[in-house]
């Protein structure tokens with residue numbers, strides 16, 4: 030174990046987390062919180078300069094690898110290297126995601142969304158689940174979206190991919206239980222958060238990424254199955270779920 034992973038001379042070992050997609054937004058703010066809460070954190074993203082800047086906030090306790098999660102061999106290599114540097118893994122958070130307003134239904138943005146939010150998501154989730162089966166207990170967190178709940182004409186692939194993610198996380202939770210394992214799986218469903226990902230003009234109940242990350246951390250500590258960010262979005266989710274199709278189509 031690297032000496033840097035210990036408080037000056039004390040025997041206290043840090044908890045170990047990887048945040049996939051921590052170069053900006055909620056992932057970046059969650060990294061800052063985990064550092065304050067005695068974690069060593071592996072961070073990833075494509076924008077290496079931003080990862081480097083974040084690492085400089087806590088050198089020796091933040092490690093980074095820059096890769097595009099759509100490249101599966103680089104993803105596997107990057108995650109394995111981070112786990113080696115951290116000396117193990119307790120928590121994996123997948124925050125990387127993409128989405129486009131696609132009024133004209135061009136195929137390129139749709140496939141780009143599926144490549145990132147479905148294929149790469151599945152690659153990372155299967156990696157994490159199999160890792161924690163071998164190294165229990167483990168905690169997996171996916172940042173999905175309130176968009177998982179209904180279809181959206183302006184961004185068809187985004188909402189559909191988020192529905193896939195939520196459904197997949199539920200399946201992993203069941204798989205862990207059926208196998209008698211203690212892997213915790215948390216589905217974080219943000220409404221609007223003020224990051225580059227917040228698209229569209231009709232935004233309301235917008236949280237700052239700092240507030241969102243604080244609520245994500247709370248859900249991690251409480252081992253929540255599902256958490257809405259901010260919490261008032263839970264009410265909106267109930268409304269969305271019960272809203273009859275004829276009324277939803279008029280929105």
Ligand SMILES: NC(=O)c1ccc[n+]([C@@H]2O[C@H](COP(=O)([O-])OP(=O)(O)OC[C@H]3O[C@@H](n4cnc5c(N)ncnc54)[C@H](OP(=O)(O)O)[C@@H]3O)[C@@H](O)[C@H]2O)c1
Nearest residue numbers: 050052053054055074075076097098125126221222224226
């Ligand atoms: N903001 C919202 O209103 C909102 C609402 C609901 C759900 N969400 C979800 O929250 C998650 C985090 O987004 P955010 O709001 O924090 O936005 P953000 O600041 O744009 O963060 C997105 C992160 O994903 C990474 N990423 C995107 N494509 C990637 C790729 N191909 N390979 C590797 N990393 C990639 C980005 O890093 P690089 O660009 O450096 O690669 C960045 O770190 C997303 O899954 C998003 O769908 C956001």
